[in-house]
Amino acid sequence: MCELNIAPMAGQPDEQLVEHARNFVGRLEEIDTASREAIAEELLETFNDVWREVGPPYTRERFVGKLQLTNLTWLYREDRPYAWYGTGKSDLFQGHEIEVHYNHDFSVYSVGLYG
Numbered sequence: 001m002c003e004l005n006i007a008p009m010a011g012q013p014d015e016q017l018v019e020h021a022r023n024f025v026g027r028l029e030e031i032d033t034a035s036r037e038a039i040a041e042e043l044l045e046t047f048n049d050v051w052r053e054v055g056p057p058y059t060r061e062r063f064v065g066k067l068q069l070t071n072l073t074w075l076y077r078e079d080r081p082y083a084w085y086g087t088g089k090s091d092l093f094q095g096h097e098i099e100v101h102y103n104h105d106f107s108v109y110s111v112g113l114y115g
Contacts, residue, residue: 005073020081024072024106035100036064038108039085043098051093066090067098081106084114 006021024031040060048057058066070086085098099114 002069003071005071024081024102027106031102031106032069035069035083035085035108036067039067039098039100039111040064042111043093043113047092053091063092066092071097 004021004025006017040063044058044060044063047063052058066087068086068090072083081104082099082101085100087093087095087098093113095115097114099112101109101111103109
């Protein structure tokens, strides 16, 4: 299950943010797939080299399969929407969340660890 939080920044009309979030949710499957691939592209090597404690290196498929979309917090920072991916109870990044920033067309702008 995924929780959605919508929080407008000062001066931004609530209706505009809600409509943008509604469009995002309507394309969630497509955006989720692209987000997972961008996360793997950015963080898989780092996970295998720095964070993995035991066992063989994770494959891309195993890594992507461990990601859980648990919370979307719809905010604007630097005029870009962003959201967080949780790693749930998996062993990825010792419980740190993954922050994904999006362009206005919902393509992935950047990925990073949070927390």
